[in-house]
Amino acid sequence: MRTHELVLQWIEKQLSDGDLTLGGRLPGERTMAEQLQVSRTSVREAVRILEAMGVVRAGVGSGKDAGTVVIAEPGSALGSTLRLHVATRHLPVADIVETRVLLESWAAERATAGVPALGEAADLLDRMDSEQDIDAFLALDARFHVALAEAAGNAVVSAMMASLRGAIENYAGELTENLPDWSATCVRLRAEHRAILAAVNNNDGGTAAALVAAHIQGFYKEAGVGSNPARD
């Protein structure tokens, strides 16, 4: 077993045992190195991996944001991983879109009216109405979809949703350039969002799921991404 894996194992145990909790600080790199009788290099490699996994965040200096603290951001971490695999051409974008439809439909069907996330979703829709910049609009759009997923109350589905969106974020930005008429598309997207949210708030899960599926598939189809292109 390689040295940095030993460090990883030790930290994972601290987490499992509850000795290290969300918001808590890891010992300094030099301290851990001495305690575990390894070099600081190996400790750093372990911390790098945890950082890539969205389990910790490292900050220099001293005070509030300093040190290596435990966080919980699986979404961005999974997103980076998926993005890299998309780069290797072994995760087709069409499969990502398809999975997104699957997860979001399920979330829309399962979400129940009244949860806080739906309030946030409604707020985001209001802000999208007055947003002119395309990139800013897409950012709000992403947050709306994540909020919708969170309304289902499943942390794993939320994280996966966020990661899927993140993995093809750049891709989505480029797609808007393919659209024949952005302003028309924008109006349509806003209307569809309203309809989806209304269905969820009305506890009409079946309708909400169908609307979400059509919403996502419609966007990518209009932008020129086949729903199921040939695979190699």
Add this chain to the structure above:
Amino acid sequence: MRTHELVLQWIEKQLSDGDLTLGGRLPGERTMAEQLQVSRTSVREAVRILEAMGVVRAGVGSGKDAGTVVIAEPGSALGSTLRLHVATRHLPVADIVETRVLLESWAAERATAGVPALGEAADLLDRMDSEQDIDAFLALDARFHVALAEAAGNAVVSAMMASLRGAIENYAGELTENLPDWSATCVRLRAEHRAILAAVNNNDGGTAAALVAAHIQGFYKEAGVGSNPARD
């Protein structure tokens, strides 16, 4: 921007541009360090991250398995990430099980008879019939479920399925100790597997999906995991 992130960016570009493909070798660490005008340490931190993402595999020595080569194993990488987040208690096991039901039901419904993965699944079932050791049985069980997911032809869903199973692998092993009568459970599981595979091979997606959902939920319920316990 930190130095190792620059290295990551460079490697990701090589992947995106197709200059680095599956099975290809990265330049040696010393070479990359010189080319990018950074220290070998920074290169190594980047490689560590890619390794944790399941994008590369590093091997010492020389020859066939030596050097840092590009691979495509998103499943195990996502699994490790999820496992760590489960350790931080921010991804409830119940949510993972629920997500597994969602993904596997979809895969079972979508799988079409005739694909190679189903042949492998049938072979695995035969081997499970003559397997006495519990751990070995569970390993075959895991492979059966992954094969079933692969039959749907969506690489993202397959990867996520594998990762979910991996994230709670240890957990599943412990659960078998809670079962009142393993041999009885084992017989039941085998029968359910056969029924699921038969439904898929019969292109009866709806039945297959329902059987899969009942199969998974039944196991965890019998082992004492609530389908949706209280969250903190």
Add this chain to the structure above:
DNA sequence: ATTACAGTGTGGTTAGACCACACCGAATTC
């Protein structure tokens, strides 16, 4: 009371060295 500044501890980066490993090839041996 305010300001200026040295002190301290954090992660970030670097250079240089040594190790174990696996192959390759030449020299040696049978």
Add this chain to the structure above:
DNA sequence: GAATTCGGTGTGGTCTAACCACACTGTAAT
């Protein structure tokens, strides 16, 4: 001639020892 032995070479793995930038803290000078 074939088999064996043994350096040579290049790979990642590890370690040490420094220095840097940063952000706060406490003290000293104003």
